[in-house]
Amino acid sequence: MSDTRITQATRSSKTAMWRGFRRRCPNCGEGHMFTSFLKVVDRCPVCQESLSGHRADDGPAYLTILIVGHLLAPILIYSFVEYRPDPLVLATAFTIGTVGLSLFLLPRLKGLVVGIQWANGMHGFASPD
Template sequence: MSDIVATDAADRPLKPALFKGWRCRCPRCGEGRALHSYLKVNETCGNCGLDLSKARADDGPAYLTILIVGHLMAPIMHVVYFEWQPNPWVTFSVFSLGCIVSSLLLLPRMKGMVIAYQWARKMHGFDKDD
């Protein structure tokens, strides 16, 4: 049983797949784009032909984005407020813009990583040989 698990893990290594997903590329070849139109998943990889229509990211990328942005912005906001005590409107404006921009940058990357994770762990139809 442990030989099968070791073979499966070596067959589709997780870390390279996640790195490819971070770049919004195909988790198998790393060349073709996994996403188009910001968050829409391509049907297939344009380079290797991997069927990406099986991917089910759903709300996972949004939750991960909120988690990361919240954990980055909250301590920064705390330090800025108690160190410099800016005007509340300045604080609101700067941190709102920071949250929006960082969320928009992270969301497609998180979706690519969720798709890559599903592929590497053979979830949601990615379990069949490609």
């Protein structure tokens, strides 16, 4: 198998972030980054790039809360003021929306954070140049 690793000087943050958001390897963009919902693979199955050095920690969860809150809070306030729905209907609809949007965004934002770390050579991603 050929070595397709990119040197630290040529790592593009924008490309790595987009590939991470798509839940793909930040190096090749082909291999899957996750083995399950949020478990990052140790090595890319395509290019064999090591992804075990990531330190995403709580960053993706904070970003998810920030985005979901900023998207749904204004909609919640607007719909309550304009339409005055039954509180149970409003609570049910926004609970489903919040959970659904959070489950959609969380793995994508984790991939984005891992892509940023990879592109900048942070933690265990330092290039052996």
